[in-house]
Amino acid sequence: MNWIQVGNLEDIPRQGSRVVKTATGEIALFRSVDDQVFALNNRCPHKGGPLSQGIVHGKRVTCPLHSWVIDLESGEAISPDIGCAHRLEVRVAHGELFLEAEAGVCKA
Amino acid sequence: MEQKKKRLVVVGNGMAGIRTIEELLKMSADEFNITVFGAEPQPNYNRILLSPVLSGEMPFQDTVLNDWSWYEENHITLHTGKTVTKIDRMRCTVETDDGIVVPYDRLLIATGSNPIMLPVPGIDLPGVIGYRSIADVEQMLAAAQPGKRAVVIGGGLLGLEAANGLSLRGMQVSVVHLCEWPMERQLDKVGGGLLKEALEKRGLKFYLSRQTDAILGETAVTGLRFKDGEEIAADLVVMSAGIRPNIALAKSAGIHCERGIMVSDTMQTYDPKIYSVGECVQHRGQTYGLVAPLFEQAKVAANHLAQYGRMRYEGSSVSTKLKVTGIDLFSAGDFNPVAGDDELLLQDAARGVYKKLVLRDNKLRGAVMYGDTVDGPWYFQMMRDGTDVSEMREHLLFGQMHLGDSGHGAKAGVMDMPDTAEICGCNGVCKGTIVNTIIDKKLFTLDEVRAHTKASASCGSCTGLVEAILANTVGGDYSAKPSKKPICGCTEYAHQDMHKTIRERSLKTIPEVMKALEWKTEDGCHVCRPALNYYLLAAWPGEYVDDSRSRFINERVHANIQKDGTYSVIPRIWGGVTSPAQLRAIAEIAERHEVPTVHITGGQRIGLYGITKENLPKMWAELVEAGFVSGHAYGKSLRTVKTCVGSEWCRFGTQDSTGLGIKVEQMTWGSWTPHKFKIAVSGCPRNCAEATIKDFGIVCVDSGYEIHVGGNGGVKVRVTDFLCKVSSEAEVLEYCGAFMQLYREDAHYLDRTAPWIERVGLPFVKRHIVDDAEGRAELYARFLKSQQYSQDDPWKERAEGKEAHEFTALATIV
Numbered sequence: 002m003n004w005i006q007v008g009n010l011e012d013i014p015r016q017g018s019r020v021v022k023t024a025t026g027e028i029a030l031f032r033s034v035d036d037q038v039f040a041l042n043n044r045c046p047h048k049g050g051p052l053s054q055g056i057v058h059g060k061r062v063t064c065p066l067h068s069w070v071i072d073l074e075s076g077e078a079i080s081p082d083i084g085c086a087h088r089l090e091v092r093v094a095h096g097e098l099f100l101e102a103e104a105g106v107c108k109a
Numbered sequence: 110m111e112q113k114k115k116r117l118v119v120v121g122n123g124m125a126g127i128r129t130i131e132e133l134l135k136m137s138a139d140e141f142n143i144t145v146f147g148a149e150p151q152p153n154y155n156r157i158l159l160s161p162v163l164s165g166e167m168p169f170q171d172t173v174l175n176d177w178s179w180y181e182e183n184h185i186t187l188h189t190g191k192t193v194t195k196i197d198r199m200r201c202t203v204e205t206d207d208g209i210v211v212p213y214d215r216l217l218i219a220t221g222s223n224p225i226m227l228p229v230p231g232i233d234l235p236g237v238i239g240y241r242s243i244a245d246v247e248q249m250l251a252a253a254q255p256g257k258r259a260v261v262i263g264g265g266l267l268g269l270e271a272a273n274g275l276s277l278r279g280m281q282v283s284v285v286h287l288c289e290w291p292m293e294r295q296l297d298k299v300g301g302g303l304l305k306e307a308l309e310k311r312g313l314k315f316y317l318s319r320q321t322d323a324i325l326g327e328t329a330v331t332g333l334r335f336k337d338g339e340e341i342a343a344d345l346v347v348m349s350a351g352i353r354p355n356i357a358l359a360k361s362a363g364i365h366c367e368r369g370i371m372v373s374d375t376m377q378t379y380d381p382k383i384y385s386v387g388e389c390v391q392h393r394g395q396t397y398g399l400v401a402p403l404f405e406q407a408k409v410a411a412n413h414l415a416q417y418g419r420m421r422y423e424g425s426s427v428s429t430k431l432k433v434t435g436i437d438l439f440s441a442g443d444f445n446p447v448a449g450d451d452e453l454l455l456q457d458a459a460r461g462v463y464k465k466l467v468l469r470d471n472k473l474r475g476a477v478m479y480g481d482t483v484d485g486p487w488y489f490q491m492m493r494d495g496t497d498v499s500e501m502r503e504h505l506l507f508g509q510m511h512l513g514d515s516g517h518g519a520k521a522g523v524m525d526m527p528d529t530a531e532i533c534g535c536n537g538v539c540k541g542t543i544v545n546t547i548i549d550k551k552l553f554t555l556d557e558v559r560a561h562t563k564a565s566a567s568c569g570s571c572t573g574l575v576e577a578i579l580a581n582t583v584g585g586d587y588s589a590k591p592s593k594k595p596i597c598g599c600t601e602y603a604h605q606d607m608h609k610t611i612r613e614r615s616l617k618t619i620p621e622v623m624k625a626l627e628w629k630t631e632d633g634c635h636v637c638r639p640a641l642n643y644y645l646l647a648a649w650p651g652e653y654v655d656d657s658r659s660r661f662i663n664e665r666v667h668a669n670i671q672k673d674g675t676y677s678v679i680p681r682i683w684g685g686v687t688s689p690a691q692l693r694a695i696a697e698i699a700e701r702h703e704v705p706t707v708h709i710t711g712g713q714r715i716g717l718y719g720i721t722k723e724n725l726p727k728m729w730a731e732l733v734e735a736g737f738v739s740g741h742a743y744g745k746s747l748r749t750v751k752t753c754v755g756s757e758w759c760r761f762g763t764q765d766s767t768g769l770g771i772k773v774e775q776m777t778w779g780s781w782t783p784h785k786f787k788i789a790v791s792g793c794p795r796n797c798a799e800a801t802i803k804d805f806g807i808v809c810v811d812s813g814y815e816i817h818v819g820g821n822g823g824v825k826v827r828v829t830d831f832l833c834k835v836s837s838e839a840e841v842l843e844y845c846g847a848f849m850q851l852y853r854e855d856a857h858y859l860d861r862t863a864p865w866i867e868r869v870g871l872p873f874v875k876r877h878i879v880d881d882a883e884g885r886a887e888l889y890a891r892f893l894k895s896q897q898y899s900q901d902d903p904w905k906e907r908a909e910g911k912e913a914h915e916f917t918a919l920a921t922i923v
Contacts, residue, residue, distance in 0.1 A: 007920040016632065016658035019919035030919060034632040051674045054662040056635040063635035065662040065670055067536075068566070070635070081561045100922075 046084025122147025125387025231324030255279030685713030755792030
């Protein structure tokens with residue numbers, strides 16, 4: 002797998018998110034309170050809400066449009082809602098963020 | 110690894126015991142190896158629903174709450190059909206009738222109750238049955254051949270349900286009761302009489318004020334003899350003369366019992382390793398036979414088993430509803446008035462409606478309702494909350510609908526609605542969907558219904574309807590609403606605890622609050638974090654640093670998110686007064702940014718829609734340049750001050766309503782409140798600014814200014830309450846600031862002023878704002894102090910680069 006550097010850990014606020022734009026759509030990078038980083042499609046499986054704008058809590062994000070809660074580790078909606086925001090690989094090395102290279106937006 | 114886990118043994122596989130396990134698993138799934146003993150052969154089923162099974166309205170499978178796989182999935186060892194006969198407290202083991210011995214570290218006794226079998230001759234005859242378990246129901250059904258005669262001894266709730274069920278199965282049913290009217294513990298004489306009539310119409314026969322002397326029969330039951338000598342024939346006798354806590358096992362182990370197993374507020378028996386919940390316990394002198402208190406006990410017991418050691422069970426007040434389809438009956442509290450109590454009565458024989466409310470010190474003490482019970486849960490809630498009802502007293506009997514309440518009325522006849530009736534307008538959820546989901550998924554709480562159906566999960570205005578459906582679907586005597594609801598799943602603390610706790614314990618940040626109050630999650634969730642952020646902001650103005658990560662997106666980026674992810678921008682237009690220069694500036698900015706929609710808002714402003722996030726700071730910079738500040742149209746904060754043109758132009762105007770509106774807006778803008786806050790000033794009682802549906806409304810009159818509070822023009826319109834009249838603009842400003850501050854310091858987060866006032870009562874507001882001049886001045890001073898820190902224009906700050914990361918992409922991959 003190839004990795005593309007997209008910025009630094011400190012660019013994302015704790016309990017926050019930033020967006021990486023790609024040719025096929027946006028990817029949301031999240032930073033949890035304990036500094037783990039996750040990447041998901043920036044589209045809620047419900048009605049396409051921008052997950053990057055949601056409140057990050059634990060390893061979850063709440064969509065700002067209708068409050069679906071999405072698990073950051075799997076991209077899956079928390080039960081009883083069903084849907085997936087498709088997770089991408091992201092790595093943190095020496096404070097730098099790397100996103101998997103074929104980071105096209107997955108089909109939802 | 111397995112060895113290290115503590116061992117929890119539960120005696121009793123019923124609703125209370127299993128609910129405790131469920132609560133425990135939620136808190137700490139791995140702490141215990143759990144073993145459950147049940148005397149019945151079935152998994153845990155919903156005992157409340159035995160009556161519908163008996164009447165044939167529901168198959169037994171539908172009452173199963175936890176099927177076999179649930180036990181497996183949660184690694185619970187289940188022994189059904191086994192009776193625990195011995196507890197060895199020295200060795201810490203339990204022993205069953207067939208010799209299984211299991212050691213425990215913690216023991217939970219949830220043995221429930223047994224039907225009381227009257228000590229009369231013939232009680233052991235075949236055909237005499239108690240009514241407590243599915244086995245009893247099966248026996249009854251086996252005996253229930255159409256045309257045969259059944260006698261139910263005991264005209265209480267359960268007895269009448271049994272009688273009704275057997276009658277629906279085609280039997281001729283008689284009810285024998287010791288008292289003058291049925292259900293005397295839940296109903297007064299009039300209500301009991303109405304009930305009796307209704308049941309007689311359905312074919313039940315009543316023998317009231319009768320005592321059973323003997324059950325007759327040689328090899329099987331053939332009849333019944335009363336004390337007065339009269340005999341009646343019977344092929345089946347159902348004993349339903351009450352229940353008695355099942356304490357035999359506990360007693361034999363030397364655990365202190367009176368009527369029930371004695372437990373403390375932590376649900377512990379006198380042996381600290383042994384807990385007990387459910388119908389078998391006696392707590393503060395009370396025993397309970399309804400499900401809601403059992404669930405409250407389960408929660409507390411689980412909390413202590415999981416070693417959180419925080420909650421206390423302080424007893425429950427209970428309400429009852431008879432589950433006989435077509436008969437509406439509700440009772441709660443202390444409905445027999447004593448000296449000094451007031452009694453409110455409504456009796457409409459033609460409609461078959463009877464209501465009685467008992468008041469003491471302006472608070473509801475009890476309620477009996479027959480025929481129209483829609484408002485039962487509402488009365489019950491006020492009873493538990495101790496709401497002062499003096500203000501609504503004249504309308505109280507007519508129910509919540511007649512109060513012009515905000516958002517939770519209109520429950521009338523919810524069960525009569527067709528399945529296709531839309532209950533939740535926000536999420537498009539119909540009644541049928543809610544009912545089916547409750548049944549299919551066996552839901553018990555409002556939160557569960559919200560999670561599975563989304564009904565009432567958005568604006569919440571249909572919460573009352575959804576609760577009514579829930580209560581009616583799961584069985585009437587279940588009341589889902591504890592008077593204190595935790596803020597969310599992260600904590601046991603309720604909104605009403607927060608203002609006080611934060612101030613008293615001097616908690617200054619969200620992590621501090623979560624640590625001190627033992628939050629169950631690391632950093633909360635989208636429900637509790639914004640609430641805590643608000644409470645801290647209100648408690649420590651100027652000191653607390655607003656946590657943008659705990660703000661909903663609209664408040665974080667100071668614009669309203671739209672369905673397509675773009676934003677709206679609404680600049681403040683003071684008092685709704687604008688000028689050609691302002692309009693020109695807005696027009697030019699809108700043109701330059703190719704704004705797709707320009708809309709005149711309901712609050713006398715201009716909204717620009719369809720702005721992308723990256724563009725926001727640029728647009729704000731231009732607006733700031735033209736002299737605008739943020740309109741806070743996105744916030745739980747002061748929105749607008751709507752005005753009419755008043756005495757400056759209007760031939761009816763009595764005061765300068767526009768000028769006053771601008772002064773009020775300049776004082777209050779930027780303030781954060783528990784929910785949005787709207788103000789209006791009308792220049793005369795014609796009220797063109799619609800001040801009487803605002804949170805704070807000013808209606809100018811010739812001699813001064815009328816102040817109105819608690820209005821709402823939203824989902825459910827509520828007209829304001831008149832607070833007082835003042836004579837100068839300075840007083841209007843003081844009352845306005847004081848009222849907002851009282852609301853900020855007292856209301857729960859996300860309470861509009863309308864439901865807040867309905868909860869605390871207008872007299873509370875009057876006491877603080879009108880009667881107490883000193884207190885008012887202090888509130889006003891605190892309001893002005895916190896305003897010092899909240900009137901920096903957020904748009905200007907962001908146009909100048911604050912929080913730039915919110916508005917830019919991290920990277921672009923081509």
